[in-house]
Amino acid sequence: MIAIKGYRHGLLIVFNDAAQTPWFAHLRELEAKLDATPHFFRGSSVAFDVKDATLDEEDLRRAIDVLRTREIKLWAVISQNAETCARVRSLGLADRLTTTVAARCTPEQPAHLSEGARNSPSPSGEGGDGLFVRRRIRSGQILRHPGHIVIMGDVNPGAQIIAGGDIIVWGRLNGAVHAGALGNPKAVVCALEMSPTCVRIAEAVYIPRTLERGQRKKRAAQIALLKEQEIIFAPWDVLTHTLK
């Protein structure tokens, strides 16, 4: 049983009964999970929680390969098993989730700014776990969370927000967003000013026509949602009709 969680430094993949099941079975399950929603994971860096499983170097290398072919980086493996921890360290990976700021933020790997660790998120479900961020998201920054994401601040052009659930922006949305990225077509995107460069909901993509330079969009709260495989935008005040 694999669970995907949002953690302080990004994503955490938890292998719940790692010791009871052979590692290759876990990897197969992981592959299936990653391939089901490749957009959500591509370009991310993840940590594993393998509980008390004993993993040798070959096991870890195989896991790294599974991730690398999908453009995902493994940066840490946490385990209660001392032997596994030693292997993890010998491969140059972290064996805990606390790192210095500098180590996390090399230029090649944008900072995963998921703040506030939360326990088990239920991806995109009612009452599911959320990530609340109170600041501006700048160009080149990626916010990725398996649950909902709420941002109090603007999302600048060049920034990316990827959520398993809904995305709510209390500010201007000028970047690229992907709601329901773990495959939930019921996910929505809301913003006080909706002028994104790209909106994805589950599998659907919408790229707005480029606004004439200098032309300002009218400031009105909007909601984007999926209706018959297509992303539509509606003013906030008709939300109650459209959400049904």
Add this chain to the structure above:
Amino acid sequence: MLPSILNGHAMNEHTPLEAQVITVTSGKGGVGKTTLTANVGIALAQLGRKVVVVDSDIGLRNLDLVMGLEHRIVYDIVDYVEGRCRLRQALIRDKRAAELFLLPAAQTRDKTAVTPQQMIQVCDELRKEFEFILIDSPAGIEQGFQNALAPADLVLVVINPEVSSVRDADRVIGLAESQGKTQIYLVINRVVPARVKRQEMLSVEDIKEVLSTEIIGIVPEDDAILSASNRGMPVVCNGKGPAALAYRDIARRLSGEHVPLEIPQALGWWQRLFGKAS
């Protein structure tokens, strides 16, 4: 969060300040980082501060040229880091001010010749001697930028009033923030008020809206800059033009004086005919 330096803190100009490492960066090239580093460095020294300007653009050094100190380079930062000289030997004294030095970059190597840790060590050495350590960062966000950013207490992001420069600055500010830098200030360089008025250039408000970063200086476009750079005699040395004044204001703000920020305005036909004073 630290209080803004722009509120003014050092009332007495003869009180020595705690050493401060200031990194001048931009993301985009050609926006005026080197010119700003040279001018603000000299202006700070003219205020009586102990200043060293450091060129971190290894392989493409320019700061020595702009300051007119090119022919005096014997050792550079890479020589010091690799143990071929003492720090004192690599520092070049600029006689135009009492306490002004240049630490030049090497021209023969590339950015990998120095690591961020070494830059921190070099700056820690310099902190013992100087009040202001100004680092001229190379363009880009690769290792040269990381080297320049690592030791910074304060980051000056230079932008021109146009969209690509603002976009790159947004990226750079994001990277600086994720490295734990909290003191980040903006310098808007090469502003032409008349073109802002005609909406050909971004206004200060437009820029604030995207970057929401405190502005420490607005430098108007000034014809004197080009010839000053070519002669190796930065405008603050003797210039009275608008850019020289703006650079001096930035230096005063950095050394703790409260200098109100003025947004340059386009002159009307009446003012153009009879001069600004009327």
